[in-house]
Amino acid sequence: MFSSYGAIVEWLEKEHGQKIEYGTVYGWVRYRLGAKLLVPRPTSYKQDEEAVQGFKKNSVPYY
Numbered sequence: 001m002f003s004s005y006g007a008i009v010e011w012l013e014k015e016h017g018q019k020i021e022y023g024t025v026y027g028w029v030r031y032r033l034g035a036k037l038l039v040p041r042p043t044s045y046k047q048d049e050e051a052v053q054g055f056k057k058n059s060v061p062y063y
Contacts, residue, residue: 002037003039005025005026005029005037006022008025008029009022012025
């Protein structure tokens with residue numbers, strides 16, 4: 001949903017009119033709520049896109 005803690009700060013101010021500092025938001029989200037922002041891992045620019053698609057088509061699903 002959110003890509004950064006700064007985005008959460010902006011959302012709180014825009015949607016709820018709450019001006020809360022970055023550090024406060026970070027502390028609440030990370031430690032009190034026990035949540036982490038999830039971001040995708042970077043991919044290599046050398047990666048062969050055709051090989052990736054072939055792997056996805058031929059991979060065995062986990063059950």
